[in-house]
Amino acid sequence: xxxxxxIARRTFLIGSTAIVGGAAFGVYQINRDAPNPLVAGEGEAxxxxxxxxxKDGVTLITPRAEMGQGVQTTLAALAAEExxxxxxxxxxxxxxxxxxxxxxVFLGFAIPGAHYKDTAFKHxxxxxxxxxxxxxxxxxxxxxxxxxxxxxxxxxxxASAREALKIAASIKIGVDVADLTTKDxxxxxxxxxIIPYVDLVEAVRNxxxxxxxxxxxxxxxxLGRPMPRTDMVGKSTGTAQYATDIQLDRMKxxxxxxxxxxxxxxxxxxxxxxxxxxxxxxxNMGDGIAVVATNTxxxxxxxxxxxxxxxxxxxxxxxxxxxxxxxASLKGEANSTVRDDGDVSTDVAGTEVTAEYxxxxxxxxxxxxMTATAYFTGDALEVWAGNQSPTATRDACAQAVxxxxxxxxxxxxxxxxxxxxxxxxxxxxxxxxxxxxxxxTPIRMAWSRKEDIRNDFFRPAIxxxxxGVIQDAKAVLVDGKIAGPSVFHISSLRQQGSIPPGxxxxxxxxxxxxxxxxxxxxxxxxxxxxxxxxxxxxSVGASANGFILDTFIDELAHAAGTDPLQFRxxxxxxxxxxxxxxxxxxxxxxxxxxxxxxxxGRGVAFTHSFGTPVAEVIEVEDxxxxxxxxxxxxxxxxxxxxxxRIVKTQMISGVIYGLSAxxxxxxxxxxGMVEQENFYDYDAxxxxxxxxxxxxxxxxxxxxGGAGEPSTPPSMPALGNALFDLTGTRARELPxxxxxxxxx
Amino acid sequence: xxxxxxxxxxxxxxxxxDNVPLLWVLRDxxxxxxxxxxxxxxxxxxxxxxxxxxxxxxxxxxxxxxxxEVTTIEGLGTPTNMAIIQQAWVDHxxxxxxxxxxxxxxxxxxxxxxxxxxxxxxxxxxMKGNLCRCGTYPRIRAAIKDxxxxxxxxx
Numbered sequence: 001x002x003x004x005x006x007i008a009r010r011t012f013l014i015g016s017t018a019i020v021g022g023a024a025f026g027v028y029q030i031n032r033d034a035p036n037p038l039v040a041g042e043g044e045a046x047x048x049x050x051x052x053x054x055k056d057g058v059t060l061i062t063p064r065a066e067m068g069q070g071v072q073t074t075l076a077a078l079a080a081e082e083x084x085x086x087x088x089x090x091x092x093x094x095x096x097x098x099x100x101x102x103x104x105v106f107l108g109f110a111i112p113g114a115h116y117k118d119t120a121f122k123h124x125x126x127x128x129x130x131x132x133x134x135x136x137x138x139x140x141x142x143x144x145x146x147x148x149x150x151x152x153x154x155x156x157x158x159a160s161a162r163e164a165l166k167i168a169a170s171i172k173i174g175v176d177v178a179d180l181t182t183k184d185x186x187x188x189x190x191x192x193x194i195i196p197y198v199d200l201v202e203a204v205r206n207x208x209x210x211x212x213x214x215x216x217x218x219x220x221x222x223l224g225r226p227m228p229r230t231d232m233v234g235k236s237t238g239t240a241q242y243a244t245d246i247q248l249d250r251m252k253x254x255x256x257x258x259x260x261x262x263x264x265x266x267x268x269x270x271x272x273x274x275x276x277x278x279x280x281x282x283x284n285m286g287d288g289i290a291v292v293a294t295n296t297x298x299x300x301x302x303x304x305x306x307x308x309x310x311x312x313x314x315x316x317x318x319x320x321x322x323x324x325x326x327x328a329s330l331k332g333e334a335n336s337t338v339r340d341d342g343d344v345s346t347d348v349a350g351t352e353v354t355a356e357y358x359x360x361x362x363x364x365x366x367x368x369x370m371t372a373t374a375y376f377t378g379d380a381l382e383v384w385a386g387n388q389s390p391t392a393t394r395d396a397c398a399q400a401v402x403x404x405x406x407x408x409x410x411x412x413x414x415x416x417x418x419x420x421x422x423x424x425x426x427x428x429x430x431x432x433x434x435x436x437x438x439x440x441t442p443i444r445m446a447w448s449r450k451e452d453i454r455n456d457f458f459r460p461a462i463x464x465x466x467x468g469v470i471q472d473a474k475a476v477l478v479d480g481k482i483a484g485p486s487v488f489h490i491s492s493l494r495q496q497g498s499i500p501p502g503x504x505x506x507x508x509x510x511x512x513x514x515x516x517x518x519x520x521x522x523x524x525x526x527x528x529x530x531x532x533x534x535x536x537x538x539s540v541g542a543s544a545n546g547f548i549l550d551t552f553i554d555e556l557a558h559a560a561g562t563d564p565l566q567f568r569x570x571x572x573x574x575x576x577x578x579x580x581x582x583x584x585x586x587x588x589x590x591x592x593x594x595x596x597x598x599x600x601g602r603g604v605a606f607t608h609s610f611g612t613p614v615a616e617v618i619e620v621e622d623x624x625x626x627x628x629x630x631x632x633x634x635x636x637x638x639x640x641x642x643x644x645r646i647v648k649t650q651m652i653s654g655v656i657y658g659l660s661a662x663x664x665x666x667x668x669x670x671x672g673m674v675e676q677e678n679f680y681d682y683d684a685x686x687x688x689x690x691x692x693x694x695x696x697x698x699x700x701x702x703x704x705g706g707a708g709e710p711s712t713p714p715s716m717p718a719l720g721n722a723l724f725d726l727t728g729t730r731a732r733e734l735p736x737x738x739x740x741x742x743x744x
Numbered sequence: 745x746x747x748x749x750x751x752x753x754x755x756x757x758x759x760x761x762d763n764v765p766l767l768w769v770l771r772d773x774x775x776x777x778x779x780x781x782x783x784x785x786x787x788x789x790x791x792x793x794x795x796x797x798x799x800x801x802x803x804x805x806x807x808x809x810x811x812x813e814v815t816t817i818e819g820l821g822t823p824t825n826m827a828i829i830q831q832a833w834v835d836h837x838x839x840x841x842x843x844x845x846x847x848x849x850x851x852x853x854x855x856x857x858x859x860x861x862x863x864x865x866x867x868x869x870x871m872k873g874n875l876c877r878c879g880t881y882p883r884i885r886a887a888i889k890d891x892x893x894x895x896x897x898x899x
Contacts, residue, residue: 066841068839068841068878069840226837228837229839231842232833232837232838232839233823233826234823235842235845236830236833236838236839236842236845237778237817237818237820237821237822237823237826237830238776238777238816238818239778239818239822241777242780242843244777244780253772277761278761295760295768295772295773296768296781297765297767297768297772300784366841366877367780367782367788367841367843367875367877368780368781368843369782414841416841416842416843416844417841417878419877444772449782449784449785649840652879652882653840653878653879657877657879678785678787679782679787679788679875684875685879685881686871686875687867687872687881687884687885688871690879690882693882
């Protein structure tokens with residue numbers, strides 16, 4: 001208990017926004033105008049918004065949320081590479097919501113054009129536009145942006161701090177700075193004297209550091225190597241802290257039941273519930289109820305016992321009705337034509353191929369259901385939440401409880417998975433509101449699994465119609481129509497209150513932006529006007545379009561009588577070298593011949609997303625007792641691999657997430673409510689169904705690519721294409737369990 | 745109704761209704777938060793603890809039914825004194841989000857106690873009740889095999 005209080009005090013301190021003490025850093029141009037949110041206490045020095053040195057060691061602020069992707073380890077390695085701090089001396093903290101930690105990549109996505117076509121000029125343009133994020137206090141973890149965002153920023157942070165420490169040491173011991181070096185968390189004098197950084201806390205407080213060049217890649221000692229993760233011991237001993245693990249004196253436990261029709265509550269009767277064991281309060285949340293009790297389980301039991309009448313959903317009430325609406329939108333006017341090469345309306349001679357596809361609604365199902373802990377004292381609110389958007393969470397919580405943002409402290413904890421779900425702030429706001437209803441009582445809120453699935457922000461169902469023409473065994477025309485409700489529009493409306501102008505690129509990403517040279521190539525987006533709450537699901541639009549386009553490419557290859565791997569290679573080679581190289585890599589890794597023995601099937605797939613081209617080959621086997629996935633080969637090109645183990649882990653993780661959905665993921669609706677409620681009816685890959693993996697990372701890409709999402713899109717078509725190779729049956733609809741006898 | 749529990753070698757007197765699951769006794773009453781809630785239905789394994797050495801889903805065992813000494817992840821080892829299996833988890837850098845790992849480790853620990861030379865089939869059979877949404881399975885398998893090796897060398 002004491003330990004947690006210490007942490008709470010520390011984060012409270014850091015959470016204040018005053019600029020106190022510390023070295024004045026004018027050198028770090030990108031952050032020149034963003035105030036340092038860190039407050040140096042007695043015996044501490046904050047060298048910039050990212051480096052805090054105390055008598056106990058070096059704390060690095062790694063301001064991107066750790067959802068399992070290893071981001072805090074690699075952010076620490078980027079700073080440590082220049083700072084020369086010994087790895088075991090580093091403590092990492094997410095830090096408070098602050099402008100200094102803004103996301104400099106998000107807004108760059110608004111620049112038109114496929115990422116694979118980016119030139120140095122266009123890349124620079126994206127970076128410039130991205131910096132506007134600072135003015136909006138746009139702090140967020142997502143879109144596979146963290147390394148693009150911090151590849152240079154974090155190294156400059158480390159280099160500036162290192163030079164400041166050298167200047168401090170120079171003053172302290174009267175030796176010229178040029179004669180000092182740094183190593184293992186210490187400044188080294190020419191005579192070998194070691195001055196530990198922790199002994200320079202006082203001296204460094206008045207130092208202004210000079211401009212510093214970054215070190216050459218050839219000198220790297222941490223980057224490019226597998227570093228031990230900073231969170232690994234905690235997560236192997238049950239001591240890592242999630243929002244649901246916060247312990248405070250006099251704490252009470254809460255849960256919610258929010259409208260599963262997503263349209264509010266007509267009435268409720270809590271007469272039975274309020275008399276149940278341990279129940280302390282039942283709170284009207286407007287669109288649902290919360291129960292506060294002496295134990296989470298007792299709260300969940302009481303919440304189930306509340307008799308609630310829900311308002312009917314405003315969207316079609318069942319899966320079939322929703323599907324009809326999506327299909328109907330295909331017949332309307334196109335909302336976007338992001339890709340329109342050549343002219344698909346001309347009469348092109350050749351073999352015509354047409355196909356229709358449909359992928360279902362999906363939930364995120366993080367291992368940790370939505371949770372948050374909150375403490376409201378009348379003029380202050382402190383919230384502990386695993387969240388991907390701390391500034392937005394702070395502002396939403398402040399507004400909900402009627403405080404200024406400056407009165408709200410947000411502690412971003414470890415997350416038991418996120419996959420895009422924790423970019424939302426619904427759960428944090430709920431905890432804040434419950435805490436406001438129970439002032440001076442710390443509230444730890446946890447959702448039940450049923451609540452977590454039913455009140456998710458979903459990956460929408462998507463329908464598509466594709467037409468292609470093969471001429472001389474080559475694709476000369478692809479005309480694709482993609483229909484479904486817009487994740488971008490619905491989430492923007494919810495989070496910012498408005499829909500950004502311009503075509504919805506996310507709706508067609510993974511299809512319109514593929515590096516394929518097809519003379520007549522058009523991808524049109526059709527938006528369905530239904531208001532099921534939608535959110536960002538790992539790889540977003542590409543999670544649907546990767547399956548759709550790549551499956552169609554596979555169909556074209558077969559119609560052309562060409563090996564499907566060679567077919568993709570021919571399409572990519574003239575358009576984008578690094579993409580062609582990853583396809584060649586999986587050919588070599590898997591010893592691809594295009595032929596498989598009886599009872600074995602193989603499929604290849606490729607998607608370029610989040611700046612990273614990824615090719616995958618999947619092998620399936622008919623065991624006679626169901627079909628199992630034997631192996632998956634993955635090749636990806638992120639430009640620079642900052643931590644090969646973490647990146648390989650992300651590639652495998654993304655495939656397992658994608659295959660789980662491709663095999664069996666499906667959310668269905670009835671009476672306006674989601675029908676699934678737990679892992680027994682919404683499951684995923686497990687130990688006995690997971691294939692073997694082999695991963696190769698290439699470094700030909702011109703710019704840094706993302707790691708967390710790009711392996712997910714090609715995993716789904718790779719499996720579908722392998723099943724076609726095995727069975728001769730083409731699945732144009734997910735999940736695949738509906739068509740094939742897969743071992744689950 | 746007060747019930748006396750032996751947890752990680754310490755005695756705890758717990759005053760909660762009989763039907764409260766052990767998981768919620770551990771997390772909310774005793775303050776042992778290393779054991780996680782994932783589903784409440786015995787479908788994910790995140791809440792796995794040992795009762796007299798046997799791996800059980802603590803969300804499915806009511807307080808009144810706890811029949812022996814309870815061991816949680818905190819009782820297996822600590823950051824400065826990890827059990828062999830926890831060290832194997834660190835060496836293989838198994839965890840990603842980490843939320844399921846307490847349950848994975850407790851289940852694997854019971855498996856190796858019962859079947860010290862666990863085969864791939866044994867690992868499949870024993871571990872398939874433990875869900876991991878990050879997909880750490882390949883490294884879980886490697887860590888279990890490594891821990892088995894280290895335990896056999898120690899004996």
